[in-house]
Amino acid sequence: xxxxxxxxxxxxxxxxxxxxxxxxxxxxxxxxxxxxxxxxxxxxxxxxxxxxxxxxxxxxxxxxxxxxxxxxxxxxxxxxxxxxxxxxxxxxxxxxxxxxxxxxxxxxxxxxxxxxxxxxxxxxxxxxxxxxx
Numbered sequence: 001x002x003x004x005x006x007x008x009x010x011x012x013x014x015x016x017x018x019x020x021x022x023x024x025x026x027x028x029x030x031x032x033x034x035x036x037x038x039x040x041x042x043x044x045x046x047x048x049x050x051x052x053x054x055x056x057x058x059x060x061x062x063x064x065x066x067x068x069x070x071x072x073x074x075x076x077x078x079x080x081x082x083x084x085x086x087x088x089x090x091x092x093x094x095x096x097x098x099x100x101x102x103x104x105x106x107x108x109x110x111x112x113x114x115x116x117x118x119x120x121x122x123x124x125x126x127x128x129x130x131x132x133x
Contacts, residue, residue, distance in 0.1 A: 008117055012061050015074060015110040018103055019058040026051035032094055040088055053077060067114060068121035074111035078104050 001009075025033040026047050037043040037050075057077060060070030081104040085091060091098045115122065 008114075011110055011114055011117070012067060015071070015107060015114060016058040016061040018107045018110070019054045019061070019074065019077075023051050023055055026054075036089060036093060040084055050077070061114070065121070068118040068125065071111045071114035071118060072122070074107060075115065078108040078111060082108065 022033075024030070029044070029047070033047055034043055037047040040046060053073065054077060057070050057073040060066040060073065063070075082101070085093070085101045085104065091101045093100050
């Protein structure tokens with residue numbers, strides 16, 4: 001394994017870790033998570049649905065042949081999270097000093113980087129889908 005492959009693996013693991021470490025809070029209905037999704041007006045289905053999508057995205061990021069799909073889903077998730085923070089939740093949530101917001105930005109940067117690095121996967125997937133029409 002060369003240094004470039006190690007860096008790409010580290011980016012994938014970091015992106016997956018950020019997504020997967022929040023699942024405990026969502027799936028066990030921790031008060032912080034319930035309050036956040038209540039503020040958004042989507043409790044409980046939004047919390048559980050987001051958790052399921054984050055779980056799928058985290059797994060896709062870890063599987064080498066599905067990195068592009070996972071990163072693309074991560075872009076959507078984090079765009080929604082950042083928009084929610086900017087419009088409803090606020091940068092700081094429950095006195096966290098903006099930690100959740102910063103994690104969303106870090107995740108967005110990781111996913112943008114991964115979509116660029118794995119763009120050939122995306123192009124190949126697009127071509128495969130278009131050839132079936």
